[in-house]
Amino acid sequence: MDTRSLTLFLNLSETLHFGRTSEELHISASALSRSIKQLEENLGVTLFERDNRRVALTQEGKLFQTYARDTLQQWDAFRESLMQESHDLKGEISIYCSVTASYSFLYDILSDFRQRHPRIELKLHTGDPAPAINRVLNGQEDIAIAARPDKLPDNLAFRRVAVSPLVLIAPREASDNLLTSTPSNAEEWANTPMILSEEGIARERVDGWFKRMKVSPRIYAQVAGHEAMVSMVSLGFGIGVVPQIVLENSPLADRVKILSLPNELGQYDVGLCTLKKRLKSPIINAFWGS
Known part of the structure; x- marks a missing residue:
């Protein structure tokens, strides 16, 4: 199953920047533009409004964003369930955290996990911790290290790491x-x-x-x-x-x-967070329990 076009679209729908998406996904800007254009032609709608200064999602683009996110998550969950049957976990987990969190907590979390699951690839993004939870909620990341908000969203799982x-x-x-x-x-x-x-x-x-x-x-x-x-x-x-x-x-x-x-x-209640439904994924669940 080719999910590349959905991945390209979903990343662009979050960054709203062709150059940034091209850099993050290691694809040329022209190839990215062709992929989005072909996707729009197949769907028969315009997904992005774009000019020389800005890129914005159309109403149809917002609807397709939800479809693309759900489809990729369902595909990942199904693929991982097949791997679980074979007792051989492999795939990719995207993690977001601040620079401080990356060397304060992440090393200890990852050291044992990498030994137990060497075929799972880890993709780490670092930056301002403020948007960490939103990046998980909107599907940009599988897991984030973040401070627990005063009101935790109902669909979010949180596991304390430190205070x-x-x-x-x-x-x-x-x-x-x-x-x-x-x-x-x-x-x-x-x-x-x-x-x-x-x-x-x-x-x-x-x-x-x-x-x-x-x-x-x-x-x-x-x-x-x-x-x-x-x-x-x-x-x-x-x-x-x-x-x-x-x-x-x-x-x-x-x-x-x-x-x-x-x-x-x-005080700051620091921990791992992910969508509760993502814990059904064998890969995410394996990381969560590490």
Whole structure:
């Protein structure tokens, strides 16, 4: 069964970028364009609206995205069930996590798994942890290492790996007095420059905390990824909130200091997540139990 065209379409429907999809799937842009055009001709509909500046899914494209995702998952599940019968697991698992998670947790998880299942290929993507769960929910990844959200989606399975407190960090050396100790009142908080994540659980909790204090924070910068936040704080641009495990593994840890943090912000519950229905896959289930 040739599922290549569905794979190409599904990746492009997520990136909405021909160049990025070409690079990720190791195919030329012209070959990708021909494949999508042939798919549209076979279906008799336009799947993408595209011009020199943007690519967007049409309504028909959104419907076909759901079909392609379900079809590929069903095909993988059926193929894996046949392999289970032969007691020889082989195939591919895509995993998404932050750079910190890749060397903090992934090595231990993968070392035993690779010995037991050498014919299963692992495809690792690293990046900002904020979109990790959505990448699993929309079918881009099989498994992600992510922080458990305050409300876990019903269709998502989560297995804890570690717990990491959130810490408030400031530059170790700063000329501004507000950056050498925790702001003590709403006025000081409002005047303290903050380095915040663009999105994610830590950002949601910080936003909620400021809202409860009725403070409009002075946001100096919004960055993708907690590692970048440590860099910005170490340079003296402001203070920020990061998981302690990120700070412990940062080469800049000695250039920042930890300030006291409001208890309301809680901690990071870090673990593996996947769609519950994907646990029926022998390959995913084997990894889940590793």
